[in-house]
Amino acid sequence: MDSSQFRAAAHSAIDQIIGYYDTIEDRRVLSGVEPGYLKNLLPDGPPVDGEVWAEIQKDIESKIIPGITHWQSPNFLAFFPANSSYPGILGELYSAAFTSANFNWLCSPAATELETIVLDWLCKLLNLPECYLSTSPNGGGGVIQGSASEAIVTVVVTARDRYLKMLSAGAKTAEEKEEIIDAHRHKLVALFSDQAHSSTQKGCQIAGVKHRSIKVPGSPTSNYSLTGPLLRQKLEELNEQGLEPFYLTLTLGTTSTCAVDNFAEIIEVLKAYPQIWVHVDAAYAGAALICEEFQHLTAGFENFDSFDMNMHKWLLTNFDCSCLYVKERKNLFDALSITPAYLRNPFTSSGRVTDYRDWQIPLGRRFRALKIWFVMRTYGVFGLQHHVRNIISIGEHFASLIKSRPDLFTIIVPPAFALTVFVVNTVNGGGAEERNKLTKTVYESINEEGKIFITSGVVDDIYMIRVIGASSKTRKEHLERAFGIIVEMAEKVRGEKEEYKNADVGEVGEVQLRGL
């Protein structure tokens, strides 16, 4: 493909993409293909001789798009969103054009420096304390990771090594140091509430450390938020068991219900446990921090060690773009750099030159800062705030519609960050099991019908439906239409009592959310 063939191919691709976005609402939001559909459509191997673009492009519409679930459709009300945007796409285009491995500053200084700059911009926008800025006296800073889950593995490993280093600081020889570490490694335990995202559990599996979850009650006690007393109790329990807590994930916007942990209480409790690394997982809801009305939530964050939010969820920046901030980048280098301390470049240590390979698990990295830069400049701060506020107001409108039908629905926890979580009421006050069966049948029937795509979850043995619309195309009318679809299905299923009573309420919903 030469330059002029590329120009023609790219123009045609751009037209196809625009056409896709302009008609996305007309497509069935959840792909309806059967497992293995594509294998039947493609040959057993690549062609021996090359093909022209027109041949390849034809197959995108006929073979690929039928297998796409349309996350950018305003009828996508499932999981959390994964916002795309036109400036975000342009960012990916240039990133691909400037392809380089970017493992250190020299690989492409612009890739490193733009990342530091736009992450400092974002740090201020999110109202994070100054200690997370690259310019802070303590040596903090941000780095783009692929996902919030990758960020969590990174900080669990870093926390583990900071703790082991602290324990073995007094060792006089390398052997003695190793002995101390070997004697303690299996006692380390990471903590998180049972509402935290499953990626902390996975991060602990990878880091090879034990983990314990803290059960948090629902409405009206604490609405699935981790509290100070619950944390203190667990810490004392672990102490009695001879285990050594070294890490805690807190959540700003849990997956199931968008709960926010009680940061103020937790900060008080943790004063007695300075060895614990505290990470705030704000993967989805962190985006709301760009609006003043949510900025009170970051009070006291200077007491924590790291914070992560995904611009690729709700801030119009194409996946992947998870923004991780740490208070002391030195801890990352200690855990992840393979350059021995005595060989480290003084420029790197001083922060004059940043080698992001030492801030992450992989070595190479893409030039992802470009898309943040394009998105922030195209929308401006006002544009991004408008998007967040608009989505929240549409979410509140949807919640008020659900509330307007107390005969059909019960909202289990206060709606938050545009997420509404509810159950379907049984006709004559049936028990919890019957309500679960009914809710599950309604949920599954809606997705089977395919006009909208929603998710469910099981929390505290309650089977719940989750609805969240947060794409760039989401308007009030889309959620009104969704409400109509949900009402209609709920009424229909409630009328077919015998049918839903036979539903098998396994843990399907929970499993689906765990994967989110």
Add this chain to the structure above:
Amino acid sequence: MDSSQFRAAAHSAIDQIIGYYDTIEDRRVLSGVEPGYLKNLLPDGPPVDGEVWAEIQKDIESKIIPGITHWQSPNFLAFFPANSSYPGILGELYSAAFTSANFNWLCSPAATELETIVLDWLCKLLNLPECYLSTSPNGGGGVIQGSASEAIVTVVVTARDRYLKMLSAGAKTAEEKEEIIDAHRHKLVALFSDQAHSSTQKGCQIAGVKHRSIKVPGSPTSNYSLTGPLLRQKLEELNEQGLEPFYLTLTLGTTSTCAVDNFAEIIEVLKAYPQIWVHVDAAYAGAALICEEFQHLTAGFENFDSFDMNMHKWLLTNFDCSCLYVKERKNLFDALSITPAYLRNPFTSSGRVTDYRDWQIPLGRRFRALKIWFVMRTYGVFGLQHHVRNIISIGEHFASLIKSRPDLFTIIVPPAFALTVFVVNTVNGGGAEERNKLTKTVYESINEEGKIFITSGVVDDIYMIRVIGASSKTRKEHLERAFGIIVEMAEKVRGEKEEYKNADVGEVGEVQLRGL
């Protein structure tokens, strides 16, 4: 940015990218900016109101491109390549347009299914044994990872957990199982030759296991390849120390010299150690396996557990695109899935539906299979083979030029996979230290001049220059020009004897390569 603004912006971006590629040779290959250059050019924060694309685009040429090191330039002869291509760029474009989190099959069936299909295509192209195909009776398969280093962390963790599971298989209770694991965890040790890429060391740091490297001699004994006897000796030594080897990285094309480990000998030795997970890191040179003349190298690979090569290095597919194959995907699920075995979907276990989140560290993932599909179809098998063979023949031509000046240069190891590694000879038979100083001064002066960009390395206390040209634009004339530049600089520096004698041969070169 609406559809028509996007069309105009994208067309203008495409023109800029074509212009960039068409003039890439005229640019100084290594960016000449000073650390911190960009901060002085950009404001302290994003604009409050959005800006138009024309404003943003202007800044790409004036502020970003000066800070780009041009990896696609034919004057880029450093590290290993990171091939971009026009069809690869189109793949990234569509991937961004279809943005979704892709953590499981349902997220977008096409993203998962195309990945399985093109990785099976590649498996056959590379002449890997059938056990690595997704359709193999043993349940193998491939997955796209971000980098070879990420792939290594993934398999180290998987190997660790397979080994611990094996040890604790006889346990009757969960407590007993935990006790066995706690008692062994600190005895586990991973192995690699001292010529293996540093990412195994980093992978072990992340997995929290010990690691030992095996020193391998250079020319003419084993040319930096790991041999059977060296491995056996190390295994016996570890046994005496009470350590438990559970993992070994072998390399097909080492970073410093492109050495290939002696697979046949190693397979013999490992017959006595079936518990050891063997991973083949073929990050760069693995691409050559698509040509028949290199396919003898995969003989016996059915004895290994995993294999990884980067299409994003030498196979014209934009970074990131590291292709990891495992013989038994079940081992990945056991280590990385957070879904308990009793909740696993039978479709997933049977391979009918693939959830790639359980094959990797992060949860979410991009739709990277598209770019492989576009690249394979655009070039065809012949086109890809032609690219590899062309680069190898150009590399051999360069090596012959270096050999034609035995007065100036000595080749330390046989050139391989288009990489030539050599030293600069001192004038009157000076010692090793003087040769190191001379070689280093020549190397640094060439990069400072900036007409070409090369890398250096220190192996066995020998300071070496590495030259490898492998972009899609690389022609014979580019390496001839590079040869001329190197000769001229070598002659110049040799004439300024006093100057290079004062050179400080620290471990700069080694550090640079360690980062690669």
